[in-house]
Amino acid sequence: MQHIIDRFISYVTIDTESDANSETTPSTAKQWDLANKLVEELKAIGMQDVTIDDKSYIMATLPSNVVHEVPTIGFVSHFDTTPDFTGANVKPQIIPNYDGKDIILNVEQNIILSPSYFKDLLLYKGQTLITTDGTTLLGADDKAGITEIMTAMEFLINNPEIKHGKIRVGFTPDEEIGRGAHHFDVEKFGADWAYTMDGSQVGELEYENFNAAGAKITFKGKSVHPGYAKGKMINSILIANDFINALPKGETPQETRGYEGFFHVNHLTGGIEESVLELIIRDHSKKKFEKRKELIEKIANKINKKFAKQFGEDIVVAEINDQYYNMKEKVVPVKYIVDIAEKAMKEVNVKPLIKPIRGGTDGCQLSYKGLPCPNIFAGGHNFHGKYEYVPVESMQKAVEVIVKIAELTSMPNFGLEQPKTKKTK
Numbered sequence: 001m002q003h004i005i006d007r008f009i010s011y012v013t014i015d016t017e018s019d020a021n022s023e024t025t026p027s028t029a030k031q032w033d034l035a036n037k038l039v040e041e042l043k044a045i046g047m048q049d050v051t052i053d054d055k056s057y058i059m060a061t062l063p064s065n066v067v068h069e070v071p072t073i074g075f076v077s078h079f080d081t082t083p084d085f086t087g088a089n090v091k092p093q094i095i096p097n098y099d100g101k102d103i104i105l106n107v108e109q110n111i112i113l114s115p116s117y118f119k120d121l122l123l124y125k126g127q128t129l130i131t132t133d134g135t136t137l138l139g140a141d142d143k144a145g146i147t148e149i150m151t152a153m154e155f156l157i158n159n160p161e162i163k164h165g166k167i168r169v170g171f172t173p174d175e176e177i178g179r180g181a182h183h184f185d186v187e188k189f190g191a192d193w194a195y196t197m198d199g200s201q202v203g204e205l206e207y208e209n210f211n212a213a214g215a216k217i218t219f220k221g222k223s224v225h226p227g228y229a230k231g232k233m234i235n236s237i238l239i240a241n242d243f244i245n246a247l248p249k250g251e252t253p254q255e256t257r258g259y260e261g262f263f264h265v266n267h268l269t270g271g272i273e274e275s276v277l278e279l280i281i282r283d284h285s286k287k288k289f290e291k292r293k294e295l296i297e298k299i300a301n302k303i304n305k306k307f308a309k310q311f312g313e314d315i316v317v318a319e320i321n322d323q324y325y326n327m328k329e330k331v332v333p334v335k336y337i338v339d340i341a342e343k344a345m346k347e348v349n350v351k352p353l354i355k356p357i358r359g360g361t362d363g364c365q366l367s368y369k370g371l372p373c374p375n376i377f378a379g380g381h382n383f384h385g386k387y388e389y390v391p392v393e394s395m396q397k398a399v400e401v402i403v404k405i406a407e408l409t410s411m412p413n414f415g416l417e418q419p420k421t422k423k424t425k
Contacts, residue, residue, distance in 0.1 A: 001128065004395055008130065008147040009092050010037075011079070012139035017087040018080040018177045025055040025183055026080065026173035032056055034079045038146065038171055045154040047169065055183045058171040062153055062164070070165025070410050074194030075152075075402060076362055076373065077145030078175030084384045085137045092138065095129040105386065106134030113387050120201065120381055121389075128392040138388035140380030144395055145197030146171060148378060151395075152402035164406035170194070172362055178212075178323050181365035193337045193372045195405065196363040202394040203350050204377035207331040207338050209357035209364050210261070210282040211289035212323040215296055217243060217279070220315050223272040234311060236275040239303060240268060243277065243316065246299045259284045259356055261292065284326055284356055293320050324360045330367035331374055338374050340414050344404035350397050353377075376401060 014034045019027040026032065035056040042050045047060040064070055081087040095103060100122055103113040111134030115121040121129075132138045149169055156162055168191045172180040175198075199206060221236030247263045256262045261283030268277050281296070283289040300318040307315040331338065338354075345352045363373030379394030408415040 001392055001396065004147060004151055004399070005094065005128075005130065005392055007151065008140075008143060008390075008395065011143040011146060012090050012092060015088045015090070016080045016139070017083055018174045019083055020177040025179065027177060027179070028080075031080055031173045035171070035173070038079065038150075041150065042153075042169070045150070046157045047153060053183075053185075056173045057184060058169075059189060060153075060169045062156060062167040062169070064164065064166040064410075065160055066163050066165060066410050071192040072166040072168060072190055073405070073409050074168040074170060074189060074191035074371070074373075075149045076170040076172065076194050076196045076366070077142045077149055077198060077378070078172045078180050078362060079143065079146060080173050080176050080180075081137060081139045081141070081143075082176040082384045085386065086135075087137050087139055090136045090139055091133040093131045093133055095131060098124055098127055098129050100125040103129070103131060105131060109134055111386060113389065118382060118387060123201075124391040124393070129389050130392065131389040132386050134386050137383075137385055138380070138390065140378065140388055140390040141383040142175065142198045142378060144380050144390050144398075145378040148197050148395055148398040148402060152399045152406075155399065155403055156406060162403065162407055163410045165410050167406055168194070175362050178214075178360070180362040181369065184362070184366060184369070186366065186369045186371045189371065191371060193334060194363070194366065195337075195341060195402075196361045196366075196373055196375045197378050197398060197402070198361045198363070199357075199375050199377035200379070200381055200383070201353065202377050202379055202391070202397055203345060203353040205338065205341055205345065205352050205354050205374065206357045206376075207335075207374040208284060208328040209324075209326055209360050209375075210284055211286055211325050212360055213281040213289070213293060214321050214323055215279050215281060215293075216319045217277040217296070217300065218317045218319075219243070219270070219275045219277070220311070220317075221272050221274065222311075233272070234307070234315070235272050237270055237272065239307075239315065240270065240275040240277050243299055243303065246302075248295075257358070261285070261288055263292065280323075281320070282358075286326065296320060324364040325368060327364045327367040327373065331372050334372050336414065336416060337372055339416055340405055340408050341374060341376055341401070343415060344401050344408055347404050347408075348397060348400040350401060
């Protein structure tokens with residue numbers, strides 16, 4: 001257990017926060033700090049063909065140790081952390097034998113991780129938890145995934161009696177700002193399929209995700225002295241407020257679950273002359289996803305029509321950009337890759353929790369680039385904030401799942417009951 005704790009802490013204490021406003025890849029220079037460390041570590045544990053390109057994408061190979069043809073599989077995780085909450089100066093806390101009670105993260109600021117609010121904590125009573133100190137995020141998203149992949153590869157190298165085919169490992173930057181797969185060279189990676197280790201609770205197995213888009217709405221106005229503003233002033237902040245109020249009630253992240261989509265207003269800045277609203281659009285259904293984008297345009301057009309005579313031009317400008325799509329379309333034709341992961345979990349005594357992702361992973365985009373890529377749990381909870389934590393036992397189980405997937409893939413019919421068509425490279 002201590003080995004996996006030490007490895008994880010060595011990763012999370014390196015700040016790798018990404019930046020959506022940057023145009024470089026990686027978006028922040030500090031991501032190179034962990035990237036370069038990972039390259040050296042991959043070499044040290046005995047991985048082959050270790051490469052890092054000029055955009056910090058890392059790839060490495062564990063060669064096959066069987067003589068028969070076996071598909072090449074991959075495991076992928078990202079090393080950046082979200083810009084939603086600071087990842088600088090992370091000070092992890094180890095909570096052995098968790099007693100099911102409140103965990104005081106920070107005495108001075110009275111920050112408490114409580115099972116009365118975060119009920120999932122009670123699933124891990126008696127286990128070892130790694131938490132934050134209440135002032136930063138932890139970075140289990142997705143340094144837990146990197147820890148698990150690295151540990152699993154090291155285990156396979158040290159235990160050559162476990163048979164497996166060729167395995168490719170990929171670590172990416174900038175996943176948290178939606179760019180993790182943008183420069184991922186699928187052809188160079190050379191896997192028939194892969195798995196992202198980027199889920200949450202132990203047992204999660206996902207091959208459906210949101211269709212996603214981002215919208216930037218600019219509202220214009222006219223500033224006039226408030227004492228003489230009658231019939232003249234146009235306050236862009238109030239128009240932005242009207243726009244927000246025109247969105248469907250109850251279709252927000254905090255009021256939806258499962259397959260339910262939403263609009264999420266996540267940023268608003270401005271003054272009388274101009275305000276800018278940023279929001280994200282999510283839905284599992286492609287049809288509903290398109291309807292949501294159409295609604296944004298419809299609301300904008302309605303406001304423009306209302307102010308057409310007074311303002312003389314469009315007072316609202318809506319820019320909508322698709323971000324990623326539901327991987328289900330690409331994974332279902334090769335559903336056996338999900339079945340292999342499900343069987344692997346069962347064989348290491350993990351109950352599979354197959355459900356849609358209420359978000360996205362690198363695997364979403366990779367699936368559309370020709371690399372089908374379901375998502376497997378990494379074990380962390382409460383990502384992107386100070387209440388983030390990860391049970392060490394969950395990371396250990398993820399390592400076991402990776403090893404078992406590698407083993408099953410080398411077996412006839414992948415160890416599944418029915419023969420499956422398999423593609424090899």
